[in-house]
Amino acid sequence: MTGPIQPVPERAQRYWNPYVAGFGLGLCLLLSFVALGVGLGASGAGARVAAGAAHVLAPEAVETNAYLAPWFEGGSPLSNYLVFMSLGTLLGGFGSALIARRFDLRVERGPRIGSGGRLAFALAGGLLAGFASRMAGGCTSGQALTGSALFLGGSWAFLMAVFAGGFLVAPWVKKEWQA
């Protein structure tokens, strides 16, 4: 039996203790509540960037879409705190990975799948997660983490459903991850 997973490059520092990292993440969420008055979010930024890109290609279709149109009322869909937060997440993750020498340009995959197969699964999973984030009004950040910390009933239901969905599908994609 093996212990928790550590980073690949030999020069890389090990990940921090999960309880230490969880405590730091919790304080970060608390800071977000206190300063911003909203929790953390991640899926909204990508959706807004996608809407902005779609608007360049097909402005009318986007402006008449009942779901996307409200995002353009204030001008650009990118004029939103979630876009800035995700920009920060990208930069914060990059800085942390650099400091710990964990930046590693590669396709991460299990030993039994090729890079092409892994990328195909990443695309399929991303498609589902992007779709589901809009349906549920958030992802593991905005619903599961933020909403659960606020004791919101629907967010706890979402959290349980995410784990249920993951555990249900995992046996079918075992080849992607496990030896």
Add this chain to the structure above:
Amino acid sequence: MNLYAQGLLESPLGWSVALIVGLAFGFWLERAGFGSSRKLAAVFYFKDFAVVQVMFTALATAAVGLVLLDGLGWFDASRVYRMETLLAPQVLGGLIFGAGFAMGGWCPGTALVGAASGKLDAWAFLGASMAGSLGYAALYPSLASLQEVGACGIVTLPELLGWTPATVALLVVAVALAAFWAIARFGPRGSPMEATEVGGPR
């Protein structure tokens, strides 16, 4: 008073603070090892419980912190933005999201950190998730009615259980500690996985 309550969330000040909060968010996710899809997906095979450990430590920390700050009168927790409970889309969306998580190895936040760590599968996931969100928007005319199914307004566990937020916070801490004990007792032991085994061949 927080920026959202002051109507300043969508202002240059709000965006600057959001950027700073995002920096910390990305830092802590990366520190936890969530810039690795194999580490994230391993939870679904009971090989690595960092997802559960980090998630529940974070939400218990924030929940207790909020109750404390509110109780001491230092911060009005009732002014924090709360999402409505929309049971059908949240449960169905959660199931689909979980399936995407296990297949893709990422969720939107961790994929940002993975992409920043150089993981090409994270870039693929992010690109596809953007397409997926547009797909939802395209199908929204026929999916919108689902938002009405199980719509209950803002529902909180303290109201549901008839307990004070402090008691619910203690319950969350107790459940988290029980889970952590079970992970320590029954979870994976031994040395960290070998580097080559973790990442697979290049």
